[in-house]
Amino acid sequence: MEILGTQKHKIIYGDALEAIKLLPDSSVDLIFADPPYNIGKNFNGQIEKWETEEGYLEWCYEWLDLCIQKLKPHGSFYVMTATQFMPYFDIYLRKKMTILSRLVWSYDSSGVQAKKYYGSMYEPILYCVKDKNNYTFNTNDILVEAKTGAKRKLIDYRKAIPTVYNSEKVPGNVWEFSRVRYRMDEYENHPTQKPITLLxxxxxxxxxxxxxxxxxxxxxxxxxxxxxxxxxxxIGIELQDEYVKIGLRRLQLAEEFKGEILTKEIRTFETQKMATQHNLTLF
Ligand SMILES: C[S@@+](CC[C@H](N)C(=O)[O-])C[C@H]1O[C@@H](n2cnc3c(N)ncnc32)[C@H](O)[C@@H]1O
Incomplete structure (x- = not known):
């Protein structure tokens, strides 16, 4: 497809707060933000746990504001965090954007989540837009089967000519997608990888x-x-070089670097030039 030939993909190896600032204001159509959740996950040796909840939230408010700034007037913003922090995000964002849906990504788990309380089997996602009267929503591209429970097709007899009920619908706000598990084709070595189906x-x-x-x-x-x-x-931003390597491979930018990762330490003029040629930004 010709259009693919004109595409651009940029990986920014650095800190999100610094990197987002480099982008022009009102330049992005869609942002998906899946930050550290402040629950002690280990991202390539870095434990993501702030000293206080307030500290975590202050950090989040900073990049949430930057994301809003970089979004086009008709842009959309999907944002995730842990269930316990989502109410803060919700209250913060609803003053600045329109929250159209509070989505639940629900998944099954074979493991025991908790023994003395109800284990968490979902993650919340806020879906926000800047302009509730003008935003992209491609209904026909995401239709799902409308499950009626009936074995035969249901007929609407109220119509002048009885017609079969629509068998497709826009998904509701509870989304069932399996988590990415070891041995799945898309699996990468990362503790919180999101599934392709969700994105x-x-x-x-x-x-x-x-x-x-x-x-x-x-x-x-x-x-x-x-x-x-x-x-x-x-444009993808990531702080850990091991994950940047995954990005280079998944986006097939790796070949051009012959599998080598440009680390912060070897930021010479040459590497900077090469990075520019290959859409990789270094800090
Ligand atoms: C929840 S994970 C994102 C997972 C991703 N959605 C996926 O499908 O693989 C959060 C990521 O943010 C990265 N990260 C943490 N702090 C960062 C920062 N300040 N700037 C950029 N990336 C950061 C972590 O290394 C981690 O890979």
Whole structure:
């Protein structure tokens, strides 16, 4: 497809707060932000746990503001965090944007989540837009089967000519997608990798071919990978070099670097030039 040839994918190896500031204001069509949740996960040796909850939230408010600033007037913003912090995000964001849906990503788990309370089997996602009267929502690209429970097709006899009920519908706000497990084709060595199916729905619904998608906490670069598959442009930011390597491979930018990662220490003029050529930004 010709349009894919014109795509651009940029990986920024650095801190999200610094990197987002480099982008022009009102330049991004869709942002998917899946930050550290402040629950003690180990990201390549870095434990993500702030000293206080207030500290975590202050940090989040800073990048949430930056994301809003970089979003186009008709842009969409999907944001995740742990269930216990989502109420703060909700209260903060509803003053600045319109929250159209409070999504629940629900998944099954074979493991025992908790023995003395009800284990967590979902993660919340806020879906916000800047302008509730003008935003991208590609209904026809994300339709799902409308399950009626009936064995035969239901007929609407109220119509002049009885017609079969629509068998497809827009998904509701509870989304069932399995988590990425070891041995799945898409699995990467990362503790909180999001599934391709989740990002497919978001990117198909809230962006068009040729649009720019930003993921400030890219991890395994699922967002950028799916954006590429769907003919969108992407910018992915990530702090850990091991995950940047995954991104380079998943976006097939790695070959151009012959599998070598440009570390902060070897930031010479040459590497900077090469990085620019290959859409990799270093800090
Ligand atoms: C929840 S994970 C994202 C997972 C991603 N959605 C995926 O599908 O793989 C959060 C990521 O943010 C990265 N990170 C943490 N602090 C960061 C910062 N200040 N700037 C950029 N990335 C950061 C972590 O290394 C981690 O990979």
């Amino acid at each position: 497919e729905r978001i990117i198909k619904a809230s962006s068009n071919v040729g649009d720019l998608v930003l993921d400030p906490f890219s991890g395994t670069f699922t967002t950028c990978f799916v954006a590429k598959e769907l003919g969108r442009n992407s």
